[in-house]
Amino acid sequence: MSAVETKPPRATSRRRFGVPAGAAPRARRSVVPRRIPYLLLAPAVLVMAATIGYAIVNLILISFQHFRARELILGLPTSWVGFDNYRYILGQQEFRDTLIRTLAFTAVNVVATIALGLGIALLMRQVGRALRVLLATSMVLAWAIPVVTATQVFQWLFDRDFGVVNWVLTQLHIGNFQQHSWLSNPVSLLGIATLIVVWAAVPFVALTLYAGLTQIPEDLYEAARVDGANAFSQLRSVTLPLLAPILLILALLSTIWDFRVFTQVFVLQKSGGISSDTNLIGIWAYHQSFGGSPNYGRGAATSVVGAGILLIVTAFAVRRMVRMGGER
Amino acid sequence: MSVLAPTVRAPRTAARRRRELRRGSPRRRAVFAAIALVVAFLWLFPVYWMINTAFKPSGDIQSLTPGFLPLPATLDHFRDAFGKNHFWDNARSSLIVTFSVVTLSMALAFFAATAVARFRFTGRKAVIVLLLVVQMVPFEALLILMFIEFNRAGLVYRLPSVIIAYLVFVLPFTIWTLRGFVAAVPVDIEESALVDGCSRAGAFMKVLFPLIAPGLVATSIFAFIQAWNEYIYANVLLTNENATLPVWLASFVSAGGQIDWGGIMAGSTLFALPVVVFFLLIQRRLSAGMTAGAVKG
Numbered sequence: 001m002s003a004v005e006t007k008p009p010r011a012t013s014r015r016r017f018g019v020p021a022g023a024a025p026r027a028r029r030s031v032v033p034r035r036i037p038y039l040l041l042a043p044a045v046l047v048m049a050a051t052i053g054y055a056i057v058n059l060i061l062i063s064f065q066h067f068r069a070r071e072l073i074l075g076l077p078t079s080w081v082g083f084d085n086y087r088y089i090l091g092q093q094e095f096r097d098t099l100i101r102t103l104a105f106t107a108v109n110v111v112a113t114i115a116l117g118l119g120i121a122l123l124m125r126q127v128g129r130a131l132r133v134l135l136a137t138s139m140v141l142a143w144a145i146p147v148v149t150a151t152q153v154f155q156w157l158f159d160r161d162f163g164v165v166n167w168v169l170t171q172l173h174i175g176n177f178q179q180h181s182w183l184s185n186p187v188s189l190l191g192i193a194t195l196i197v198v199w200a201a202v203p204f205v206a207l208t209l210y211a212g213l214t215q216i217p218e219d220l221y222e223a224a225r226v227d228g229a230n231a232f233s234q235l236r237s238v239t240l241p242l243l244a245p246i247l248l249i250l251a252l253l254s255t256i257w258d259f260r261v262f263t264q265v266f267v268l269q270k271s272g273g274i275s276s277d278t279n280l281i282g283i284w285a286y287h288q289s290f291g292g293s294p295n296y297g298r299g300a301a302t303s304v305v306g307a308g309i310l311l312i313v314t315a316f317a318v319r320r321m322v323r324m325g326g327e328r
Numbered sequence: 329m330s331v332l333a334p335t336v337r338a339p340r341t342a343a344r345r346r347r348e349l350r351r352g353s354p355r356r357r358a359v360f361a362a363i364a365l366v367v368a369f370l371w372l373f374p375v376y377w378m379i380n381t382a383f384k385p386s387g388d389i390q391s392l393t394p395g396f397l398p399l400p401a402t403l404d405h406f407r408d409a410f411g412k413n414h415f416w417d418n419a420r421s422s423l424i425v426t427f428s429v430v431t432l433s434m435a436l437a438f439f440a441a442t443a444v445a446r447f448r449f450t451g452r453k454a455v456i457v458l459l460l461v462v463q464m465v466p467f468e469a470l471l472i473l474m475f476i477e478f479n480r481a482g483l484v485y486r487l488p489s490v491i492i493a494y495l496v497f498v499l500p501f502t503i504w505t506l507r508g509f510v511a512a513v514p515v516d517i518e519e520s521a522l523v524d525g526c527s528r529a530g531a532f533m534k535v536l537f538p539l540i541a542p543g544l545v546a547t548s549i550f551a552f553i554q555a556w557n558e559y560i561y562a563n564v565l566l567t568n569e570n571a572t573l574p575v576w577l578a579s580f581v582s583a584g585g586q587i588d589w590g591g592i593m594a595g596s597t598l599f600a601l602p603v604v605v606f607f608l609l610i611q612r613r614l615s616a617g618m619t620a621g622a623v624k625g
Contacts, residue, residue, distance in 0.1 A: 036528075040443035041455065044436040044499055048462070052496045055473040056465055062473075072472075123364055126357075131364045138371040144607040145375060146557040148574055149596040153378045156589050164377060164394045199371065252460075260466050263559065282466045289472065296472060303469035310464045318460050322453060 063300035072296065085301035094276065095284065095302070099309070102259060102281040105190060109258040112198045114251055117205025118243075122235075124210045136207070143203035147196075151267045154196045158182045183272025190278055193264045201257070205250050212246045213239070245324065252317040259310050262286075281306045378600075381593040382406070389590050405594035409580075412595070414569050418576040422556060425487055425572055429494045429555035430548050433502050436495075438544065441506035442536070446515075459500045467497055468560060475564060489565045490572070494558060498551045505550070509543025510536070545610050556603060573599055 063085055065078040089095045120139070124132050145153070158165050166177040182188045216239065224234045240247075262282045269275045269283070279287070285306065289299025311318075381389055382405055383398035409415065444455060474493055475484065483489040513536060521531040559574040566572065577599050580592045 037443040037447035037449040040439040044440040055470040058473045126360045127364045138368040142371045144604040153374045
């Protein structure tokens with residue numbers, strides 16, 4: 001995005017989109033532009049405040065209430081219970097396990113996505129035109145496949161009875177994978193989920209990084225070569241520093257998206273039949289709210305804790321992004 | 329985009345020599361080519377396998393030695409898929425919802441992104457932080473609250489409910505992305521338009537808008553994906569008749585008994601097709617957006 005652009009002098013920014021200094025009467029310059037940004041923001045901000053903003057405030061309020069299906073359906077008044085819901089979920093061993101599992105899942109997925117995306121972007125710079133078009137096309141195709149579709153396709157690839165993966169692994173004598181059930185073991189279920197997430201997420205990262213790579217002037221590499229830099233130190237001293245802003249954005253977005261993974265694991269659980277050992281935090285919150293004994297207060301508290309932890313994990317990146325954005 | 333072209337064009341021969349220098353020895357090139365083929369295969373295979381299965385007769389799908397070509401091919405699964413539940417109604421809903429979400433989100437995001445990228449005002453930093461923080465709240469957690477809200481507004485079981493929900497889900501990200509595009513357009517261009525006698529609104533629409541158009545196209549993909557793919561909200565906020573296609577697709581799986589992989593893959597292929605077409609149409613502009621003006625030598 002707008003990361004490394006040089007900072008425009010402050011004096012000019014006031015009249016951005018305005019009349020050049022001295023060309024307009026004073027009143028017009030100072031009054032009209034001041035209202036314009038708020039008018040431009042108003043439609044988006046109003047619609048978001050009325051829906052998602054209102055819902056988030058309510059989510060936080062409910063997390064401090066005793067609020068179950070009974071209260072919802074009958075419209076009964078809810079009672080305030082302070083931090084009871086939070087105390088309850090934090091006291092659950094299952095919640096703590098879920099949280100650690102979610103963090104590990106996120107870390108593995110983000111690192112794999114960024115590493116593979118960067119590798120493929122660099123590869124696209126190295127190969128000839130035909131291979132580059134092939135790589136770009138396969139990336140775009142995979143990117144276009146909807147999440148629900150991808151989850152089903154991977155389930156079919158790894159199907160116990162007729163899945164092609166079991167057949168290939170058996171034919172290659174890697175082991176006897178006939179009737180091997182990938183979804184009945186928590187680790188391999190989350191492994192398949194990781195495959196789906198990474199397969200679907202890499203194209204965006206790879207194509208974005210490739211677009212970034214094409215903007216690095218060739219002269220910089222030439223200068224590095226003159227200085228005797230080999231391929232690895234060119235990568236370290238030229239490519240990575242210049243890509244750093246994009247990598248930061250991508251890592252931040254990937255962390256947010258992967259921490260919130262829901263559909264892929266949810267669908268796999270339904271077919272695999274195991275859930276408590278493979279829950280991620282979003283799914284656990286969902287079960288609290290809609291599961292056996294629905295309790296929206298506890299579900300809301302789980303979501304608030306999850307969002308809070310995500311915020312803490314990403315605080316460093318968010319701060320840097322805001323500082324970069326602030327230069328605009 | 330001017331940033332894509334190197335500032336000084338070297339003679340062609342020199343450029344080619346440089347590129348060869350970068351790629352290295354023939355052996356190294358062969359290794360890279362091999363890796364590229366493996367990567368392309370890994371990313372294409374699931375898509376190929378989906379199409380392959382969709383065209384296979386059911387008997388061939390449930391075979392212990394999978395056939396790598398759909399021969400003999402059949403259209404049975406597609407015929408079944410069209411006839412299942414309310415395909416045509418659901419397809420119509422999907423088109424309406426997706427079109428509405430894309431146009432509305434692009435209009436609102438364009439205005440908001442211009443405000444954030446072009447003006448300095450009190451509360452600007454707060455807006456930027458909020459745009460990021462809102463994305464950290466899991467939307468599944470808001471489902472029941474949004475349902476209550478829409479119920480009160482009389483929108484439940486009607487298309488505007490999901491249109492509004494998807495719109496507010498995509499706005500933070502689309503505003504954030506568009507901001508980069510707007511910021512990449514030099515302020516001077518607008519100023520010279522103003523000097524030439526355009527009004528401020530005229531400069532905004534005539535000069536800035538055309539320059540941002542590629543960015544709008546690239547950003548619209550996220551709105552498109554959200555509106556086309558979302559399942560949980562569509563399932564709860566709509567009825568079977570006016571639901572969007574993900575609900576239709578999910579109905580294949582819950583059939584019970586032996587899983588109908590041929591039907592699911594045919595449905596998945598049909599469902600993915602419009603997205604693939606849309607992506608291929610706007611492919612060139614896809615990723616430029618994220619990096620517009622980000623890297624400068």
